[in-house]
Amino acid sequence: MSYLQGPEINADFSAADIQGCAKLVSPCHGKVTSLNQHPRAMVKDGFFGPGLCFLPHGYQFFSPATGVIEYMTPCCHRINIKTHRGLKLHIEFAINTETLMSTGFKPKVEQGQQVKAGQLLFEFDLAYLKSELDDLTSFLTITNGDKLTAIYPCYHQVRAKDDALLYYRI
Numbered sequence: 001m002s003y004l005q006g007p008e009i010n011a012d013f014s015a016a017d018i019q020g021c022a023k024l025v026s027p028c029h030g031k032v033t034s035l036n037q038h039p040r041a042m043v044k045d046g047f048f049g050p051g052l053c054f055l056p057h058g059y060q061f062f063s064p065a066t067g068v069i070e071y072m073t074p075c076c077h078r079i080n081i082k083t084h085r086g087l088k089l090h091i092e093f094a095i096n097t098e099t100l101m102s103t104g105f106k107p108k109v110e111q112g113q114q115v116k117a118g119q120l121l122f123e124f125d126l127a128y129l130k131s132e133l134d135d136l137t138s139f140l141t142i143t144n145g146d147k148l149t150a151i152y153p154c155y156h157q158v159r160a161k162d163d164a165l166l167y168y169r170i
Helices: 126-132
Strands: 022-025 029-034 051-057 060-062 067-072 078-083 088-092 105-107 120-124 138-142 150-153 164-169
Touching: 051 164
Parallel strands: none
Antiparallel strands: 022 164, 029 051, 051 138, 060 120, 067 078, 078 088, 088 138, 105 120, 150 164
8 A cells, every 4th residue: 555645756867857956965874765665564655755765874863954843852763844945854763763762862953943954953873773773774754745746866875964865846
């Protein structure tokens, strides 16, 4: 079953395809893959909207867009950002992170705060998380993806703040 509403994900694209598109910057170093790679069926089937998975590396997590932190759990594992372009981003960091009761995370922003693309949201202890969690697969979705006409994800290794996570057209 697919809940996905919005444009088709276009993984094969050219420079001409993304001309005039806006982008979300990579929130962390890591490997980006299809949402189909997520182990949870609701995520895989698009319940939270179109998006992608990433396997984080490093120790810092940045905002993928300029906007407002509408929701952020104390343990930083779930963040909702409303971008300045009106997109609603839903980010979940790793699987079962809430069981750690905030251990391994240092928040750098608060709910309600304005953020810029590339601004540090939190730091994480990757070695600790790897030792305590079975799976670090994380995801970013656009919960109002029906507003988009095109999504071009960047399925490869990315560097935080430097590389695009995905391109989109409204």
